[in-house]
Amino acid sequence: MKPELITPDxxxxxxxEAFRYSHGQSSATERSRVETHITTCDLxxxxxxxxxxMSNLQEARTRTEALHRSLRDSLQPQKKATxxxxxPALALSAAAAILxxxxxxxxxxxxxxxxxxxxxxxxxxxxxxxxxxxxxxxxDAMAYYELxxxxxxxxxxxxxxxxxxxxxxxxxxxxxxxxxxxTPEKAIxxxxxxxxxxxFFQDSRWYLTxxxxxxxxxxxxxxxxxxxxxGGTIYEGRIDRIKKRKNP
Ligand SMILES: [Zn+2]
Numbered sequence: 001m002k003p004e005l006i007t008p009d010x011x012x013x014x015x016x017e018a019f020r021y022s023h024g025q026s027s028a029t030e031r032s033r034v035e036t037h038i039t040t041c042d043l044x045x046x047x048x049x050x051x052x053x054m055s056n057l058q059e060a061r062t063r064t065e066a067l068h069r070s071l072r073d074s075l076q077p078q079k080k081a082t083x084x085x086x087x088p089a090l091a092l093s094a095a096a097a098i099l100x101x102x103x104x105x106x107x108x109x110x111x112x113x114x115x116x117x118x119x120x121x122x123x124x125x126x127x128x129x130x131x132x133x134x135x136x137x138x139x140d141a142m143a144y145y146e147l148x149x150x151x152x153x154x155x156x157x158x159x160x161x162x163x164x165x166x167x168x169x170x171x172x173x174x175x176x177x178x179x180x181x182x183t184p185e186k187a188i189x190x191x192x193x194x195x196x197x198x199x200f201f202q203d204s205r206w207y208l209t210x211x212x213x214x215x216x217x218x219x220x221x222x223x224x225x226x227x228x229x230x231g232g233t234i235y236e237g238r239i240d241r242i243k244k245r246k247n248p
Contacts, residue, residue, distance in 0.1 A: 010037060011151070012182055013044045015060055015094040018051035043111075047095035050102035064097040093182060113221070116245055117184070117213035120238050123148075124176045124203060128169055136160075138170060150177040168199040175207055184214035206235045209242075 013021070013034060020026045021034045038045040054060040071092065092100070128142045141156035154177035157170045164170060171194070175187035188211050194204035205224050212221035230239050 010040065010183055012041060012093045012095055013037060013047070015051075015064060015098065016057065018044070018047055018094060018098055019054055019057050019060060022048050022051040022054075041095070043093065043095040043099070047098040050098040053102045054098075060098075060101075063101045064094070067097055067101055068092065111216070113213045113216045113218055116242060117179075117210040120242060121179060121210050121214075123180060124172060124200075124207070126173075128173075138164075138167070141170070142173065145173055145177065148180075150180045153177050154181065168194070172200045172203055172207070175204070175211070179207060179211055179214065184211040187211045188215070202229060202233050202235065205229045206233075206238075209239075213242075 017026070017030060017034060021031065026034060034044075038048065051060075123145070126142055126146055128138060137156055137160040141153045141160060144150075144153035144156065154174055157174035157177065161167065161170050161174065171190050175190045178184065178187040178190075187207065191204045191208040191211060194201050198204070205227075209221050209224045212218070212224070225239055225243065230236050
């Protein structure tokens with residue numbers, strides 16, 4: 001049985017949804033989802049104007065895929081330098097791709113903090129061992145996590161946390177899912193609940209820094225960055241990279 005989502009659907013629009021909506025082809029359900037979403041997401045709201053300029057969906061797919069390919073190629077060297085398991089969830093949202101391809105607007109200067117956060121975001125590696133045969137809800141959630149199915153994973157983690165509210169593993173992975181799903185504001189309450197005694201404390205500070213940047217709370221991000229909490233951790237290099245980007 002599928003667990004019920006405890007939060008409303010706030011996913012960003014897909015290329016298909018943006019196309020259908022801007023061409024008057026959405027179902028009533030889809031139309032209402034789109035209209036709810038764009039009240040809180042400037043990026044998707046603005047992308048609808050670009051989506052109106054798409055003459056057909058196939059062309060839109062081809063052009064946005066080409067954009068993703070060239071982005072991926074330009075980032076390849078960076079990937080080799082890190083010890084990442086997954087390709088960072090750095091793929092542009094459909095809205096961002098639509099804006100770049102169909103309106104020529106480049107986003108780098110529009111939301112510099114958000115861009116900086118997502119350039120440096122990569123999912124936390126899975127540390128939950130799989131015990132075959134007796135899959136728990138947590139293991140189930142982590143299987144989805146491994147596949148990059150963050151929506152499913154977050155839903156399972158959050159229902160697991162109803163019984164285990166102080167399980168640090170569930171907390172960190174659910175927060176990472178929320179950041180990956182481009183709803184970083186939902187990660188913040190979970191991440192701020194970590195204390196230095198908790199497992200993954202420094203990791204939680206790192207993801208909290210990203211979540212603050214992604215929600216444009218630069219002051220709070222800087223406080224963590226300057227607190228010295230990352231000294232001697234794997235995050236030191238990434239923090240230096242962020243500092244350099246902020247003050248070149
Ligand atoms: Zn959106």
